Amino acid sequence: MTEDVVSRARAEASRGDYASMAHLARALYETGLGPREVIRECYGTDFPEEFFLLARKNPYMLDLLIDFTNQPWRLAIPLSQGGPPPEPDSQDRIERRAFAYDPRLVPLALPLGLDTALKGRVVCYHLDELRVGCPTTFGIWKTAGIDDETECYDGSLLEILHQHHADFLRRLTSRSNLPSNRGTGAVDNEAIEDAQDILNRIEALQHELTLTQR
Secondary structure, rough: OOOOHHHHHHOOOOOOHHHHHHHHHHHHOOOOHHHHHHHHHHHHHOOHHHHHHHHHHHHHHHHOOEEEEEOOHHHHHHHHOOOOOOOOOOOOHHHHHHHOOOEEEEEEEOOOOOOOOOOOEEEEEHHHHHOOOOOOEEEOOOOOOOOOOOOEEEOHHHOOOOOOOHHHHHHHHHOOOOOOOOOOOOOEEEEEHHHHHHHHHHHHHHHHHHHHOO
């Protein structure tokens, strides 16, 4: 990979266009860089360790009832695993809207269908925060418009996902204990066990993250 090709890819790349970012990331990988260096080149700052932990495990396969975005996750796929796919999936529309709303936001995840405070929100990093080494996350509506406000969450991505699923488990458990919890739509033990299993997996990821940071 020649420097001219990389320079041209840099010049053409825009975070509002996944395909151009995937092209840049692949060009950078072909120079011998790894995911950390590629992400730094693409975003102009380092990303937190939790991001690379999830990226290594393939967030799309973790079964956490979360839709993970194209960027930045697919840009962190090294060539040994196939590299960044050239085209995005259906989340691209939401990511483009978020970029137009505030290009400093880095969309990460959309919690699916659970009745918690994150319902309908896109959880994001913020480039200004990342540049000072802070993994604090922010939330915007997935239909974000110019008059909508950005909500600052008190925690990193894994912390916020843990709060989200812990809240959902509490709500399920509370519903299961109601006298009206019967018939169609009732919360059964299997639903509670499934919610607990997801929470356990997130806690295992948090524990692994703690070990890597020692």
